[in-house]
Amino acid sequence: MMWLLAQEQAPAPTLGIFSTGSVIDFAFILLLGVIIWIMVARARTGRKIPEIKKIAGLEAVDEAIGRATEMGRPVVFIPGILSVDNPQTLAAFGMVSHIARQCARYDTRFLALNCDPLPYAVIEEITRQAYLEEGRPDAFNPDDIRFLSAEQFAFVGAVIGIFERERPAANIMIGAFYAEAMMLAETGSFQGMIQIGGTGMTAQLPFFVAACDYALIGEEIYAASAYLSKEPVMYGTVVGQDWMKIIIALLILTGAVLATVSPDSKFLSDILGGY
Amino acid sequence: MRKEGPMILTVISSLVVVFSQYFFLGQKWALMNSVNNWFLISYSIALALGFVNLTTIHFKYIQRKREGWFYSIILLVCMYGYLVLGLIQTQNGPQFDWIYVNAYSPLGATIFSLVAFFITSAAYRAFRVRTKEATILLVCALFVMLGRAPIGDAIWGGWSAFVSKWVMGTMNVAGMRGINLGIAVGGFATALRIMLGLERAHIGGSGTQ
Numbered sequence: 001m002m003w004l005l006a007q008e009q010a011p012a013p014t015l016g017i018f019s020t021g022s023v024i025d026f027a028f029i030l031l032l033g034v035i036i037w038i039m040v041a042r043a044r045t046g047r048k049i050p051e052i053k054k055i056a057g058l059e060a061v062d063e064a065i066g067r068a069t070e071m072g073r074p075v076v077f078i079p080g081i082l083s084v085d086n087p088q089t090l091a092a093f094g095m096v097s098h099i100a101r102q103c104a105r106y107d108t109r110f111l112a113l114n115c116d117p118l119p120y121a122v123i124e125e126i127t128r129q130a131y132l133e134e135g136r137p138d139a140f141n142p143d144d145i146r147f148l149s150a151e152q153f154a155f156v157g158a159v160i161g162i163f164e165r166e167r168p169a170a171n172i173m174i175g176a177f178y179a180e181a182m183m184l185a186e187t188g189s190f191q192g193m194i195q196i197g198g199t200g201m202t203a204q205l206p207f208f209v210a211a212c213d214y215a216l217i218g219e220e221i222y223a224a225s226a227y228l229s230k231e232p233v234m235y236g237t238v239v240g241q242d243w244m245k246i247i248i249a250l251l252i253l254t255g256a257v258l259a260t261v262s263p264d265s266k267f268l269s270d271i272l273g274g275y
Numbered sequence: 276m277r278k279e280g281p282m283i284l285t286v287i288s289s290l291v292v293v294f295s296q297y298f299f300l301g302q303k304w305a306l307m308n309s310v311n312n313w314f315l316i317s318y319s320i321a322l323a324l325g326f327v328n329l330t331t332i333h334f335k336y337i338q339r340k341r342e343g344w345f346y347s348i349i350l351l352v353c354m355y356g357y358l359v360l361g362l363i364q365t366q367n368g369p370q371f372d373w374i375y376v377n378a379y380s381p382l383g384a385t386i387f388s389l390v391a392f393f394i395t396s397a398a399y400r401a402f403r404v405r406t407k408e409a410t411i412l413l414v415c416a417l418f419v420m421l422g423r424a425p426i427g428d429a430i431w432g433g434w435s436a437f438v439s440k441w442v443m444g445t446m447n448v449a450g451m452r453g454i455n456l457g458i459a460v461g462g463f464a465t466a467l468r469i470m471l472g473l474e475r476a477h478i479g480g481s482g483t484q
Contacts, residue, residue: 013299147325222461
């Protein structure tokens with residue numbers, strides 16, 4: 001029945017195969033895919049690819065784990081409060097792997113606190129695998145990967161309680177955060193933790209900048225796994241991402257020039273909005 | 276196969292989402308409905324896992340009489356009590372609904388209200404004039420605050436509102452849109468890395484290939 005209803009409601013295709021208004025979107029994704037593929041191919045064949053700038057927040061991850069190791073206190077990781085369908089949560093997974101490995105290597109307790117059950121299940125598996133690959137499966141404690149609550153403020157209450165009781169030395173928050181960003185970061189700051197906060201939620205970024213020692217601003221969280229892996233192939237994907245941004249910036253510049261020279265012209269908006 | 280299986284599933288699922296989002300046939304067949312249903316099923320299973328995790332941890336706290344163990348009893352009683360009530364009454368049950376509206380909502384609002392105090396303490400730290408950047412931040416914040424409070428109008432008339440509007444509408448929006456652009460491209464690139472099998476963090480292991 002649902003299928004029949006959907007069939008009746010579907011509008012006519014654009015260019016024969018695309019859904020309405022999605023041609024340009026798809027073209028952009030395709031272009032990004034091609035650019036990334038070129039950069040990855042260059043990296044694989046050992047050709048030179050542009051360098052990535054140093055990201056202080058990511059350089060500080062090992063420093064934070066080192067500090068926790070010296071103090072004999074845990075490292076806390078919070079992957080935001082959204083589920084696995086959000087790219088910021090996927091970006092957080094890339095970091096968990098690195099952090100869990102470092103904690104396993106230095107025998108530092110690793111606590112992952114989750115608000116959503118799906119990231120909880122994924123992070124438990126990533127951490128287990130990281131400990132296994134570091135040759136320390138016995139050190140992995142499943143009780144340290146915790147699901148606290150699917151309700152935002154119940155989660156905040158639970159995290160603040162854990163901060164007070166367990167006294168972690170480092171707090172790394174990467175993912176999608178809302179109002180809880182300020183509460184978690186400030187509580188961590190009161191406790192004297194070394195804090196790294198990163199999110200793509202622009203409304204929460206100022207809070208991380210104000211309350212954390214290091215902040216990963218927007219897209220930097222997406223570069224995290226590539227940056228920490230230090231693999232040229234992964235660097236290639238980040239460089240491809242930067243090329244795409246340059247193309248979009250040029251498009252914006254062209255639009256600004258066109259709008260200034262000929263304010264009535266709808267040339268660019270017709271192309272970009274018409275398909 | 277332990278890693279290849281989930282990887283193949285990831286690639287197939289992502290291709291289905293792309294097909295249903297951008298292609299006419301995908302929309303016509305309403306493929307996203309199936310994807311959403313699978314997501315809900317996975318979520319429910321994971322929620323059960325989370326439930327087990329909470330129970331195990333707090334049961335251990337009670338067993339070992341860890342400091343504050345009686346809070347674990349309260350948590351387990353509330354969690355299982357509310358679950359049983361929900362199973363009996365369903366989500367529209369009068370008592371089930373009453374507890375949510377009269378117990379959970381005020382508690383949530385109480386926690387949320389703490390944000391005001393946290394913002395004040397964070398703002399104090401951020402606005403301390405220690406560097407050139409902090410000074411610029413402080414001056415901008417001062418103008419924005421005055422522009423949005425009645426005292427600004429009383430001191431400078433319409434000027435404070437004008438400056439506040441300009442800072443928020445021109446400087447702030449320009450910066451925010453730049454950041455949003457990077458976030459959108461970064462999100463796409465992350466999705467592509469996963470689709471192409473370059474990033475494998477979500478299936479465990481070193482995270483990259």
